[in-house]
Amino acid sequence: MPAKPKQEITGFLEYVFDLYQSMKTNEIKLVYEGKITHQITKAFISLAEAQMEENEEAASVQRVVFHVLVECLQNISRHADVYESGNYLYSGKGIFLVSNTAEAFQITTGNAVLKEKILVLTEMLDNINEMDDSHLKDLYMKQMRDGTLSEKGGAGLGLIDIRRKTGNKLEYHFLPLTDKLSFFLLTAIIPRIK
């Protein structure tokens, strides 16, 4: 999607909307675009919890949704790269969209990443998408043992955890933003009947 200055962010939301509209009959529950802080993360998870409780969602599903929300949002607040467009500083910001069908919850997050990270992210995502449960478990344990906590507190475990907890492959796209940055969209699918 061509990015125009000042228009990108709206453009991304539109892109995600299109993506969703092309996918069956998802009911969109929540859309957010902006800075994703720890306070925002907490607000969303309590909102999602209250909503799932009200809808009498199975406890096991609630727990997985909770896990995925936390990891996705903390990924953005920790790893989103700074993006500057004109006078607009795009740092720690992202988009966030939750929808569901009768069969599944779908959680999409998006944030700017430096293009130099695309290769590593792609390899990592493809790798964990291909793994079966026992390999994922081994990788998680290895990563926990060997991976040092980065300054920001991530240990590269979030994506593996999402993949394990949902049992589904992670969908992802990279949309070019500038010559240095891309927009990274990540979608996790959580089956409702477990």
Add this chain to the structure above:
Amino acid sequence: MEPLKIDKTDDTPQVILDVDNEFFEIAGRSLPEDVNTFYEPVLRWIEEYAHNPAQKTVFNFKLTYFNTASSKVILDILTMFEEMIEEGHDVLVKWFYLEDDEDMQEAGMEYSEMIRIPFEIISY
């Protein structure tokens, strides 16, 4: 040794490390904004305690949720217990999980595979 008591919040667990009452527990939710800052006093307390621990240490993990950043810290704590055992001390970890929470049960099983220390996995 002065007890360490941290009240729970909606994103951090309750921590009670109390030698006099022989009660050691981390309970609740753990998804702090910065795991290192939150757990630093906990790790420091256990490190000091390990120099001169009680006859037997029973340490409870009663978590309902922890994020992946916390999972690494939990492993660090368990590794400290492993070292205590290697030095001849008696440590037992009790890992509690809500009856229907298979993921929390499995997490306990995985830790017990990684760290060779007395480890009980208990539903409640």
